Amino acid sequence: MDEVTIVVAHSERTTLRVxxxxxxxxxxxxxxxxxxxAxxxxxxxxxEVLWHNPPALALAAVRGTALGVLGKPSxxxxxxxxxxGAVIRQLHEAPLPPWPGRRLDDIRTRLDTECEWLTRNAVLPTDVIERNREIAEAALRPYTPAFTHGDLQITHVFTDDDAVTGIIDWSEAGQDDPLFDLATLTLGHEDRLPHLLAGYGxxxxxxxxxxxxxxxxxxAARWLIEHGFDPNTPGAEFDVLRARM
Structure with a gap:
């Protein structure tokens, strides 16, 4: 029998590989x-979906390697x-999925709540929180929704021989701002945005x-901390916030 590898494990979800x-x-x-x-x-x-028997889902591994990991050069x-970028553009131009997406008011409320928590607990300097809250406001504008992945982290896109072989982890897919997908994929890898857009447009x-x-x-900072992840590792979320200063 192959070794069982824990890919990710926290109170909400566990993924194993065999x-x-x-x-x-x-x-x-x-x-x-x-x-x-999705x-x-x-x-x-x-x-490929091998079987789905709630609360479990079995998937076949995709060929290739991820574009990278947060905190390390791709x-x-x-x-x-x-x-x-070209494949993501295909997704964003596809017909919308039938379920609704996030509401801007809900995104704003969560952002304000999380900024208050970060400030109250002195997780980051106040000026870093306030500056990034100002920058974040630009995202809270009307947009035309697209079919989005919703959690398009760099570890979720696999390529082989410069071709996309698979995009994984679709549980947050829905109707949303397409630029959110592009931002999520390039979080901590800002130097790769021109390359991504060369294919996307x-x-x-x-x-x-x-x-x-x-x-x-x-x-995301509080959720990461409370689920055993460290947003303060080099190149991760807190470095992204500090870079805006």
Whole structure:
């Protein structure tokens, strides 16, 4: 029998790998249901669903390697990043999934709540929090929703020989701001944004991308800390926030 590897484990979700099979167990079965439906609808490479029996989902491994990891330089070529941009554009131009996306009022409320928590607990200097809150405001504007991945971290996009072989972890997919996906993928890898946009297309407001970098980093910090992750590791969320100063 192959060794069982814990890919990620926290109170909400656990992912295990056994050979070429990934087993995901989620405390909220609705997340896995969204993931399965989103992968069926998305016109981009996704993992093969082996079986789905709530609260568990088994997926086949995708070929290739991730574009990189947060906190370390990406070893992927500019061509691989451009290929990722082209595939993401295909996703964003696809018909919308049938379920609704996030509401701007809810995003704003969460952002204000998380900034208050960061300030009250002195997690970051006040001026860093306040400056990034100002920058984040630009993302909170009306936009045309697109079919988005919703959690397009750099570890979720796999390439091989400069071609995208699979995009994983679709539980947050829905109707949302397409620039949020681009910002999430380049979080902590700002130097790769030109390469990504070479494939995606240049009709992108860079100020909004920067706003989403700040907004995502501020909003995610408490969750990361409370679930055993460290946003203060080099190159991670807190460095992204400090870089705005």
């Amino acid at each position: 050979g070429d099979v990934f087993l995901k167990v989620d405390a909220n079965p609705a997340n896995l249901a969204v993931e399965v439906e 992968m069926a609808l998305a016109p981009v490479p996704t993992p 070893l992927a070529s500019p061509a691989a990043w451009a290929a990722a 240049q009709d992108v407001d860079h100020e909004i991308i920067r706003a989403w970098w700040s907004l995502r980093s501020l909003s």
